[in-house]
Amino acid sequence: xxxxxxxxxxxxxxxxxxxxxxxxxxxxxxxxxxxxxxxxxxxxxxxxxxxxxxxxxxxxxxxxxxxxxxxxxxxxxxxxxxxxxxxxxxxxxxxxxxxxxxxxxxxxxxxxxxxxxxxxxxxxxxxxxxxxxxxxxxxxxxxxxxxxxxxxxxxxxxxxxxxxxxxxxxxxxxxxxxxxxxxxxxxxxxxxxxxxxxxxxxxxxxxxxxxxxxxxxxxxxxxxxxxxxxxxxxxxxxxxxxxxxxxxxxxxxxxxxxxxxxxxxxxxxxxxxxxxxxxxxxxxxxxxxxxxxxxxxxxxxxxxxxxxxxxxxxxxxxxxxxxxxx
Amino acid sequence: xxxxxxxxxxxxxxxxxxxxxxxxxxxxxxxxxxxxxxxxxxxxxxxxxxxxxxxxxxxxxxxxxxxxxxxxxxxxxxxxxxxxxxxxxxxxxxxxxxxxxxxxxxxxxxxxxxxxxxxxxxxxxxxxxxxxxxxxxxxxxxxxxxxxxxxxxxxxxxxxxxxxxxxxxxxxxxxxxxxxxxxxxxxxxxxxxxxxxxxxxxxxxxxxxxxxxxxxxxxxxxxxxxxxxxxxxxxxxxxxxxxxxxxxxxxxxxxxxxxxxxxxxxxxxxxxxxxxxxxxxxxxxxxxxxxxxxxxxxxxxxxxxxxxxxxxxxxxxxxxxxxxxxxxxxxxxxxxxxxxxxxxxxxxxxxxxxxxxxxxxxxxxxxxxxx
Numbered sequence: 001x002x003x004x005x006x007x008x009x010x011x012x013x014x015x016x017x018x019x020x021x022x023x024x025x026x027x028x029x030x031x032x033x034x035x036x037x038x039x040x041x042x043x044x045x046x047x048x049x050x051x052x053x054x055x056x057x058x059x060x061x062x063x064x065x066x067x068x069x070x071x072x073x074x075x076x077x078x079x080x081x082x083x084x085x086x087x088x089x090x091x092x093x094x095x096x097x098x099x100x101x102x103x104x105x106x107x108x109x110x111x112x113x114x115x116x117x118x119x120x121x122x123x124x125x126x127x128x129x130x131x132x133x134x135x136x137x138x139x140x141x142x143x144x145x146x147x148x149x150x151x152x153x154x155x156x157x158x159x160x161x162x163x164x165x166x167x168x169x170x171x172x173x174x175x176x177x178x179x180x181x182x183x184x185x186x187x188x189x190x191x192x193x194x195x196x197x198x199x200x201x202x203x204x205x206x207x208x209x210x211x212x213x214x215x216x217x218x219x220x221x222x223x224x225x226x227x228x229x230x231x232x233x234x235x236x237x238x239x240x241x242x243x244x245x246x247x248x249x250x251x252x253x254x255x256x257x258x259x260x261x262x263x264x265x266x267x268x269x270x271x272x273x274x275x276x277x278x279x280x281x282x283x284x285x286x287x288x289x290x291x292x293x294x295x296x297x298x299x300x301x302x303x304x305x306x307x308x309x310x311x312x313x314x315x316x317x318x319x320x321x322x323x324x325x326x
Numbered sequence: 327x328x329x330x331x332x333x334x335x336x337x338x339x340x341x342x343x344x345x346x347x348x349x350x351x352x353x354x355x356x357x358x359x360x361x362x363x364x365x366x367x368x369x370x371x372x373x374x375x376x377x378x379x380x381x382x383x384x385x386x387x388x389x390x391x392x393x394x395x396x397x398x399x400x401x402x403x404x405x406x407x408x409x410x411x412x413x414x415x416x417x418x419x420x421x422x423x424x425x426x427x428x429x430x431x432x433x434x435x436x437x438x439x440x441x442x443x444x445x446x447x448x449x450x451x452x453x454x455x456x457x458x459x460x461x462x463x464x465x466x467x468x469x470x471x472x473x474x475x476x477x478x479x480x481x482x483x484x485x486x487x488x489x490x491x492x493x494x495x496x497x498x499x500x501x502x503x504x505x506x507x508x509x510x511x512x513x514x515x516x517x518x519x520x521x522x523x524x525x526x527x528x529x530x531x532x533x534x535x536x537x538x539x540x541x542x543x544x545x546x547x548x549x550x551x552x553x554x555x556x557x558x559x560x561x562x563x564x565x566x567x568x569x570x571x572x573x574x575x576x577x578x579x580x581x582x583x584x585x586x587x588x589x590x591x592x593x594x595x596x597x598x599x600x601x602x603x604x605x606x607x608x609x610x611x612x613x614x615x616x617x618x619x620x621x622x623x624x625x626x627x628x629x630x631x632x633x634x635x636x637x638x639x640x641x642x643x644x645x646x647x648x649x650x651x652x653x654x655x656x657x658x659x660x661x662x663x664x665x666x667x668x669x670x671x672x673x674x675x676x677x678x679x680x681x682x683x684x685x686x687x688x689x690x691x692x693x694x695x696x697x
Contacts, residue, residue: 042471042475082669085674086669086673086674087673090673090674090676090677091676092672092673092674092675092676093410093672093673094673095410095412095471096410096618096622096668096672096673097669097672097673097674099412099615099618099668099672100665100666100668100669100672100673101665102665103615103661103662103664103665103668104662104665104666104669106658106661106665107658107659107660107661107662107663107664107665108358108658108662110656110658110661111358111362111655111656111658111659111662112362114653114654114656114658115362115363115654121658241479244475244476244479247472247475248472248476251472289487289491291483291484291486291487294483295479295480295483295484298476298477298479298480298483299476299480301472301476302458302462302468302473302476302477302480305462305466305468305469305472305473306462306466306468306473307466307467307468312468314469319469
C-alpha cells in the first residue's frame, strides 16, 4: 500500500478519533482547573450528563444550538455550585460530594426527561438547524493536496463543528492562564500549598471557587457537545463513563494542559480504532476483542498511577479541604 | 475555635445530627416531587404501603436490604481504615463471576451443598478485585479512589467480554449464562414463613439475609473487639500515629480492602444464586454505589448500616410501586434521593453543626481545646 492509499484509509479514523476526543478534552481540562486548585472532582461525569440533557432540551425548545450550549453550561454550573458549596464552603469530603453530583445528574436527567417528554429519559430528535453542524473550512485545499493528504485535510482538520475548534483553543488558553498569569500562579499555589497562599493574604476559598466555576463551564461544553453536536438529542446515561475516562486522561497527563490534549487524542484514537476494527482480523494477531481497546485507557492509567511508567503525582493539597484555624 | 468544630455531646453528634441531615435530604426530595407536580405526602404513603404494607412487599424490601447491608459494610470497613472504597460495584461483579463458576460447575447439586462454596468464591473473587487498588495504594502510593474507579470500568469490560465471548449462552438475546438447575438455586424463604401466616409471594428473599446479618456481627466484632480492628481504626484516625504504635499502615490498608472486597462480593450470592439464577450483565445494578450512601448514613457502624440499608430497601421496593402508580415519578427518583442522602449526610454533614453547637455545646465546654 502506498502512502496516499494508507492516508485515505487512516483519515476517517483520525477524524473520528478527534471527534471522540473533544468531550474528553473539555472534561479533562475541567478536572485540571479544579484539581490544580486543590479540589478533586469526580463529578465530571455528572456535570457532563446534566449539561447534555439541558443542552438537548433547550436546543429543541428554542431551535438554536447556541441556546442549547448556554443551557448546558448553566446546568453544569449549577452542579458545580453544589460541589463548591459542599467542598469549599463547608469543607466537606470532595469525593463524597462528587459522587452526589454524579447521582443527582443520573437521577434528575431521566426523571425530568420522563416528565417532560415521556420517552424514558430521551429528548426529542433535534432537527439539523438545532445542532452544531460541520463547518465548511475546506478552502479548496483538499483538491490542492491531492488524494492522500487531501483526504486527511478534509476528514481530520477541516469540516468539524465549532465546538471541536473551541476545545483545541481552550488547551493553549488554559496553559497560558495557568503558567503565565498572576491568577494562574495563585491557583496552582492554592493546590500545592494553601497555607502559604492564605499567609500571603489571598483567599483560598475564592480561588478554589473560581476554579470550580471554570470547571463547570468546561463540563457544560463537554456535555453540550455530546447531545447537540455529536448526536441529535439526549439519551439516558449518555456520557457512559466519559467523565471518568477524562479523569483517567487527567491523571495520565500528570495534570498538564498539553499532556491532556495528547492523552485525550490517544484515548479518542483508541476508541476510533476499536470501532474501525470491530470484527476485522488483524494480520498476525487475529480478531482483537473490542473490549481490549475499551479497557486500555483504564489499564494504562492504573499502571501509570502505580509508578511503573513515569510517576503521576497529583497537586499536593488536592482532596484536602482547607480550614483556616488548623 | 469556630462553631463548626465545637465538640457536640455524643448523643447529639451520633444521632441528632445524622437525623437532621436526613430530614433535610428528604425535604429536598419532597421539593423535587412537588416540582414534578405530584403530592410528596401521597408519594410517601404509596411507597410505605408498597414496601411494608403486605408480606410480599416486605420480602422484596428485605431482599434489597440484604444487598445494601453487604455493600454498606464493604464501604464502612474501608471507611474505618480511612479509605474510600468506591469499587464495590466492580468487586460485586467479580463476586458474581465466582458464584456463577461454582454454580455452573456443581449444576444440579443441592443448594445447601453448593452455597458454602459459592459464598467462598464470591468473597474470594471480590477480595481479589479489591487487592490491586489496595496494593497500589499501600505500596506504590497511587490513590485508591482513582484506581478503584478504573477497576469498576475494567470489571464492566471484563464481564462483557466473558459473557459475550467465553461463558455466555450461545444464541441468547442478551449476554448471560444458562440458568442454574432448580435444585442449585437458593430457595425462597416463602415456605419457611408460610406457617406463620405470611405469604412472601414471588419475592426473592433467600437465606443470604441471614448471612448479611452475620456479616454485621462479624464486622462489629472485627472493628471493636479484635487487635486487627484496633489497628484499622488507628490507621483510619491517624496513620502517622499508627506507625509510632508499631502498626504497618500499608498492611492494614491491604487487609481492610480485602475484607471490604469480600463483603461486596457476597452481595453477588444474593443476586446471582438467590434471585436471577444465572449471571447476567450488570446484575449489580448500582447496589455497590448505594453502599456508599448506606455507609455514610449509618456512620460506618453495623447498626447504622442495617438501619440505612432497611431505609434504602424501602426506597427501592416502594419506589417500584410508586413508579407503577404514578408514572411521572419514575424509579430514577430513588437515585435522586440517594444523591441527596450522599450530599447532605456525607459531603454537607457539617452544615447542621454550628446550629446544633449553638444549642447543645455552650462555650465553656471547649476550654480543653479538643479538635
